[in-house]
Amino acid sequence: MTSPLFETIFLEEGTERLPFTQKVLSRLPGVPVERVDSSADIEERLARTQTDVFGAGKRQLLLSRFRGEFLKKCPGISPGMVCCNYYVVNLIKNCIYDCSYCFLQDFLKNNPVLTAFANPEDLVTELETVFREHPNRSFRVGTGELTDSLALEDVLPYSEVLVPLFNRYSNAVLELKTKSDCVDPLLALPDAKNVIVSWSLNPPVVAELEEKGTPSTHARLTAAKKCFEAGFKIGFHLDPIILHPGWEQAYQKLVDDLFSAVPPDGIEWISLGSFRYRRGLKTVIKERHPETRLFHAEHVPAEDGKFRYLRPLRQEAYDTLRKMIQKKSEAVSVYMCMESKEVWEGVTGHTPRADKKLDVFFDL
Numbered sequence: 001m002t003s004p005l006f007e008t009i010f011l012e013e014g015t016e017r018l019p020f021t022q023k024v025l026s027r028l029p030g031v032p033v034e035r036v037d038s039s040a041d042i043e044e045r046l047a048r049t050q051t052d053v054f055g056a057g058k059r060q061l062l063l064s065r066f067r068g069e070f071l072k073k074c075p076g077i078s079p080g081m082v083c084c085n086y087y088v089v090n091l092i093k094n095c096i097y098d099c100s101y102c103f104l105q106d107f108l109k110n111n112p113v114l115t116a117f118a119n120p121e122d123l124v125t126e127l128e129t130v131f132r133e134h135p136n137r138s139f140r141v142g143t144g145e146l147t148d149s150l151a152l153e154d155v156l157p158y159s160e161v162l163v164p165l166f167n168r169y170s171n172a173v174l175e176l177k178t179k180s181d182c183v184d185p186l187l188a189l190p191d192a193k194n195v196i197v198s199w200s201l202n203p204p205v206v207a208e209l210e211e212k213g214t215p216s217t218h219a220r221l222t223a224a225k226k227c228f229e230a231g232f233k234i235g236f237h238l239d240p241i242i243l244h245p246g247w248e249q250a251y252q253k254l255v256d257d258l259f260s261a262v263p264p265d266g267i268e269w270i271s272l273g274s275f276r277y278r279r280g281l282k283t284v285i286k287e288r289h290p291e292t293r294l295f296h297a298e299h300v301p302a303e304d305g306k307f308r309y310l311r312p313l314r315q316e317a318y319d320t321l322r323k324m325i326q327k328k329s330e331a332v333s334v335y336m337c338m339e340s341k342e343v344w345e346g347v348t349g350h351t352p353r354a355d356k357k358l359d360v361f362f363d364l
């Protein structure tokens with residue numbers, strides 16, 4: 001039987017005998033396996049045979065060995081934007097989901113093959129060294145920069161390596177950012193203390209059209225509830241906020257559903273971010289997702305070159321959502337992702353640098 005996830009598993013030289021590779025192969029029985037020298041071989045083949053090369057790249061799995069340093073400072077800081085102290089680790093590149101607004105469509109257009117690094121033991125060694133060498137520094141580390149952190153957890157079991165590692169260090173927190181409902185592997189782990197699982201959410205009407213292949217909003221909230229009940233810390237990203245006719249009612253219902261799933265004292269934070277994109281992405285989105293409603297409103301370039309809704313519209317959206325959340329709970333921290341100082345000031349009345357809670361606010 002062929003896995004519905006992947007058409008082929010490609011093994012780069014040197015990965016065949018790694019324990020992680022063996023685990024992955026045992027979880028994908030029946031999927032053809034091929035040896036390759038590099039991802040270029042697969043990309044060249046896809047370019048010859050496919051019209052949607054990026055989409056086709058999501059259906060190939062390349063197991064590779066990562067040879068550099070895994071831990072990076074969050075690259076999210078752009079001129080004029082507010083970002084926070086955050087680190088990223090990329091164990092997977094590309095994603096099985098296909099959100100219309102996903103920046104990977106442009107960012108990975110030249111190397112779209114879904115790639116997973118099969119040497120997580122090297123990551124463990126690196127992180128242990130860094131965490132030990134800097135006992136007074138806090139490390140907030142996310143794995144969801146270039147993928148969904150949990151969508152492939154059944155097949156690529158990274159959490160069983162990462163979660164125990166982070167639980168050994170009081171100066172480290174792991175954030176798993178997802179739209180998935182694949183939480184059973186997490187629930188099977190004994191300790192949840194240094195892990196935040198965070199869900200990106202949109203109202204069902206947006207998710208159904210713009211977030212192809214993802215579990216429903218309801219399924220994500222059910223997964224969040226399970227993780228909360230198992231003792232995990234929970235975060236939510238209402239991001240990207242997409243303005244559409246009736247957005248206020250749709251987001252109000254989403255906020256209601258969110259608090260029905262997880263009570264305020266179980267929520268670490270809720271982040272807000274409006275739809276944004278770099279110039280090159282618009283053409284790709286229109287080509288790959290002709291049915292999208294993302295461009296029904298006007299967008300203008302900001303200081304960092306990214307296009308966004310006009311500032312008054314963004315400010316109104318943030319203000320409205322913030323009030324909806326604060327009506328449910330004054331205690332839940334709300335922050336704005338990748339926003340300018342002016343917008344922060346307009347919505348919150350102060351700059352983020354003056355906010356005592358800034359150290360718990362971070363963005364990806």
Ligand code: SF4
Binds near residue numbers: 094095097098102103
């Ligand atoms: S879940 Fe995230 S990484 Fe995956 S397609 Fe959607 S936006 Fe991209």
